[in-house]
Amino acid sequence: MAASGLRLPPLPTIREIIKLFKLQAVKQLSQNFLLDLRLTDKIVRKAGNLTNAYVYEVGPGPGGITRSILSANVAELLVVEKDTRFIPGLQMLSDAAPGKLKIVHGDVLTFKIEKSFPESLKRPWQDDPPNVHIIGNLPFSVSTPLIIQWLENISNRNGPFAYGRTQMTLTFQKEVAERLVATTGSKQRSRLSVMAQYLCSVKHIFTIPGKAFVPKPKVDVGVVHFMPLIQPKIEQPFKLVEKVVQNAFQFRRKYCHRGLSMLFPEARRLESTARLLQLADIDPTLRPTQLSILHFRSLCDIYRKMCDEDPQLFGYNFREELKQKKDKSQAKEKEGSYGLEVPL
Numbered sequence: 001m002a003a004s005g006l007r008l009p010p011l012p013t014i015r016e017i018i019k020l021f022k023l024q025a026v027k028q029l030s031q032n033f034l035l036d037l038r039l040t041d042k043i044v045r046k047a048g049n050l051t052n053a054y055v056y057e058v059g060p061g062p063g064g065i066t067r068s069i070l071s072a073n074v075a076e077l078l079v080v081e082k083d084t085r086f087i088p089g090l091q092m093l094s095d096a097a098p099g100k101l102k103i104v105h106g107d108v109l110t111f112k113i114e115k116s117f118p119e120s121l122k123r124p125w126q127d128d129p130p131n132v133h134i135i136g137n138l139p140f141s142v143s144t145p146l147i148i149q150w151l152e153n154i155s156n157r158n159g160p161f162a163y164g165r166t167q168m169t170l171t172f173q174k175e176v177a178e179r180l181v182a183t184t185g186s187k188q189r190s191r192l193s194v195m196a197q198y199l200c201s202v203k204h205i206f207t208i209p210g211k212a213f214v215p216k217p218k219v220d221v222g223v224v225h226f227m228p229l230i231q232p233k234i235e236q237p238f239k240l241v242e243k244v245v246q247n248a249f250q251f252r253r254k255y256c257h258r259g260l261s262m263l264f265p266e267a268r269r270l271e272s273t274a275r276l277l278q279l280a281d282i283d284p285t286l287r288p289t290q291l292s293i294l295h296f297r298s299l300c301d302i303y304r305k306m307c308d309e310d311p312q313l314f315g316y317n318f319r320e321e322l323k324q325k326k327d328k329s330q331a332k333e334k335e336g337s338y339g340l341e342v343p344l
């Protein structure tokens, strides 16, 4: 049992529910179910104290984690599931826990949780976290874009973070979980490590072997807990941080100046990159993986100053410049070949 909370009346097991409603996982949709209630209880325990909490579960599927959450004495559980086939099974759980479980047939990428729980739950950002939690085991193809979206929401204190520093407990492919928590200098250090760690305290709490899922995925699964920080470690707009970090990791095996130089138009790339690195006090021969969050903080602060001096700079995209150059040279080539065809 997850906690000494609500005791659900005898229900068919998740395996029986899958059979009853013919809920075979759709492989193409990466539907891998957790049927072992000891594991779903563990995920829920690690999410923190859920007594009287308002919980948002993303992608409940046949409802294994859902049951564990309901057993943890929550005030309300709202689940958002995209696949209609799961709704009747979830409805059965809702009937067993009257007034506790709200089911939404929808898409977590667009669902607005900030309008769903009582306003009274809202806490100032500096206070203790609100009694609102997000929990979910989603397909990997959804969990990564979703975490980027939610990190941006943390930065803007909107979406699920309109309530305050809402905690999240989510599953990822183990390698992604390792990237999320990777420290400076480690092999797994990536864009995701910096983006997550400048906004949150991130913990890879445990790993679930692939064989615990039905059907078994090819990879193991990491359960990751996110607690938004009171003070983000970089105090610049999310999109600006994202741009600097993305460029820095563009060429992850090369010196960091190589990727960072792509922030600047070709005509003044060399001097602008040198200025950025000098003012940020960063050794240009560090590899992107060796840059700490403090390094990124300095880079973002200086890049911000450069963008303030030159309002065109933030909109600059080296790929577009490359494309324009290519188009121009193709047009010239065409002009040349037409020239040959012109009769004398």
Ligand SMILES: C[S@@+](CC[C@H](N)C(=O)[O-])C[C@H]1O[C@@H](n2cnc3c(N)ncnc32)[C@H](O)[C@@H]1O
Pocket: 030, 031, 032, 033, 034, 035, 058, 059, 060, 061, 062, 063, 064, 065, 080, 081, 082, 083, 086, 106, 107, 108, 109, 136, 137, 138, 139, 142
């Ligand atoms: C990996 S399965 C896990 C199911 C269940 N949470 C478990 O652990 O057994 C992912 C679930 O997320 C649902 N899902 C996938 N994409 C979704 C989306 N964009 N919005 C809501 N649910 C989604 C799938 O239909 C499926 O039920």
